[in-house]
Amino acid sequence: MIRKSMQYYGYEAYEKSINNFGSASVFMAKENNQTFIIIAGNGNSDAALGFSCEERDNGIFRCELTHKNACVLRKIFPWTAPVRGLRKPVSIGLGDRLGIATAGHIDLFEKNDVFPVFAQQSIRELNLTNRTYEDVLDAVTFAVFREGYKKGFGADGDHLKTAKDVEYALSLGFTMITLDCSDHIKNNVNADSVSALPKKYIDKYLNKTFSIESVDLVFTEQELKQCAAIYTDAIAFAADIYNKFFASKKYEADFEISIDETISVTTPLQHFFTANELIDAGVSFATIAPRFCGEFQKGIDYIGDTIQFEKEITIHAAIARHFGYKLSIHSGSDKFSVFPVIGRVTQGQFHIKTAGTNWLEAMRVVAVTDPSLYREIHSYALTAFAEARKYYHVTTDLSKIPDIANVNDTELPALFENNDVRQLIHITYGLILNHKKNTAYVFKDRLYKLWRQNENLYRNALVKHIGRHLELLGVTNT
Ligand code: ZN
Numbered sequence: 001m002i003r004k005s006m007q008y009y010g011y012e013a014y015e016k017s018i019n020n021f022g023s024a025s026v027f028m029a030k031e032n033n034q035t036f037i038i039i040a041g042n043g044n045s046d047a048a049l050g051f052s053c054e055e056r057d058n059g060i061f062r063c064e065l066t067h068k069n070a071c072v073l074r075k076i077f078p079w080t081a082p083v084r085g086l087r088k089p090v091s092i093g094l095g096d097r098l099g100i101a102t103a104g105h106i107d108l109f110e111k112n113d114v115f116p117v118f119a120q121q122s123i124r125e126l127n128l129t130n131r132t133y134e135d136v137l138d139a140v141t142f143a144v145f146r147e148g149y150k151k152g153f154g155a156d157g158d159h160l161k162t163a164k165d166v167e168y169a170l171s172l173g174f175t176m177i178t179l180d181c182s183d184h185i186k187n188n189v190n191a192d193s194v195s196a197l198p199k200k201y202i203d204k205y206l207n208k209t210f211s212i213e214s215v216d217l218v219f220t221e222q223e224l225k226q227c228a229a230i231y232t233d234a235i236a237f238a239a240d241i242y243n244k245f246f247a248s249k250k251y252e253a254d255f256e257i258s259i260d261e262t263i264s265v266t267t268p269l270q271h272f273f274t275a276n277e278l279i280d281a282g283v284s285f286a287t288i289a290p291r292f293c294g295e296f297q298k299g300i301d302y303i304g305d306t307i308q309f310e311k312e313i314t315i316h317a318a319i320a321r322h323f324g325y326k327l328s329i330h331s332g333s334d335k336f337s338v339f340p341v342i343g344r345v346t347q348g349q350f351h352i353k354t355a356g357t358n359w360l361e362a363m364r365v366v367a368v369t370d371p372s373l374y375r376e377i378h379s380y381a382l383t384a385f386a387e388a389r390k391y392y393h394v395t396t397d398l399s400k401i402p403d404i405a406n407v408n409d410t411e412l413p414a415l416f417e418n419n420d421v422r423q424l425i426h427i428t429y430g431l432i433l434n435h436k437k438n439t440a441y442v443f444k445d446r447l448y449k450l451w452r453q454n455e456n457l458y459r460n461a462l463v464k465h466i467g468r469h470l471e472l473l474g475v476t477n478t
Pocket of ligand 1: 260
């Protein structure tokens with residue numbers, strides 16, 4: 001969709017941003033290539049409505065896009081603030097590391113009933129992009145206001161590992177917390193090292209049959225010991241965070257339990273055990289992210305046995321239905337070969353997270369519009385890859401990446417069909433953005449300028465690329 005602007009109170013206004021508050025007109029406009037919030041036509045005593053701004057001629061106020069002004073915007077126009085939506089049938093996380101993707105996401109999610117989580121970032125991503133949760137949320141609020149999107153969106157404090165981080169996100173109004181329990185999951189413990197099972201586990205589970213839809217789950221002593229050894233601490237950690245922040249209902253936020261960031265696969269028995277123990281501990285949660293079999297690597301299709309995947313996720317989905325929550329699929333971008341299965345076996349009820357693919361689409365725009373800048377970045381990424389690899393699990397083979405000296409400008413965008421190039425560019429994003437010579441950024445400023453100039457190209461690319469995800473997941477437009 002092409003952005004529309006119009007002349008309004010002498011400003012080049014974003015048409016869809018024009019709203020009234022009392023007698024005032026509040027809208028966004030561009031001036032000298034910068035975007036502002038403008039307040040016009042307000043005759044009352046609190047003429048600036050609480051915004052920090054400068055007064056111009058004729059009682060018009062011009063406000064910069066600061067954190068304080070984002071807070072005012074969320075207060076006077078509540079649809080610019082995040083809401084809870086993780087319990088809706090289909091929800092999707094859209095980690096926008098650059099703070100520029102929401103307009104494109106809006107173009108897509110205006111047309112369907114999927115609940116979008118426009119703000120979603122982990123602490124690792126905050127650190128790698130030098131951003132704060134304030135920035136992440138404010139960028140979304142401004143985009144939502146500018147585009148007049150009023151259907152509601154979520155904000156996810158993603159993969160949080162500490163009470164301090166959970167509190168940070170919640171205090172800013174984030175409406176979803178993904179608790180990463182991986183530091184408390186004991187992958188390496190084997191069942192033999194568990195000498196005695198607690199009596200409560202024996203009474204509840206040992207040799208009992210749990211019938212979940214068409215599947216019978218039976219805990220042998222060996223399997224029960226394994227469940228207890230691996231997950232007991234993680235369950236206690238999740239219950240502790242729940243009691244600290246969610247039990248009192250002080251915050252309007254949904255709770256996701258993430259047990260996916262581990263080496264060993266979550267078996268259906270382990271999933272059942274963890275969920276059942278959490279529920280017995282009084283923990284209410286909207287989603288669980290198990291670690292599925294095969295590999296969900298960043299930015300590329302599923303790697304593994306799709307038949308086995310279907311068999312296991314069918315049971316995982318049944319367990320989730322049994323307890324009344326949804327499965328959450330992490331690193332969900334670009335998993336085109338398994339999307340139809342996910343949509344089908346979950347009966348259209350799931351949460352799926354994407355992040356890096358939005359960055360890859362932004363880099364594809366660079367390859368299309370400024371080949372020489374793309375070449376510079378590509379060469380730098382090759383030198384930075386070893387460092388970036390420390391943070392991500394990928395199986396990238398740099399030798400499969402063509403020497404770009406032999407690739408024509410017009411063929412550069414097609415590099416984004418090559419999985420090894422995708423992962424090279426995907427995981428080096430933090431190093432690319434922060435790369436400096438002396439004190440100046442080498443790429444960051446040029447990149448943002450390019451993305452500003454090619455905004456519609458990026459929007460259309462996101463509509464197409466994320467749209468393809470939704471289509472294969474079985475989501476239809478309304
Ligand atoms: Zn995860």
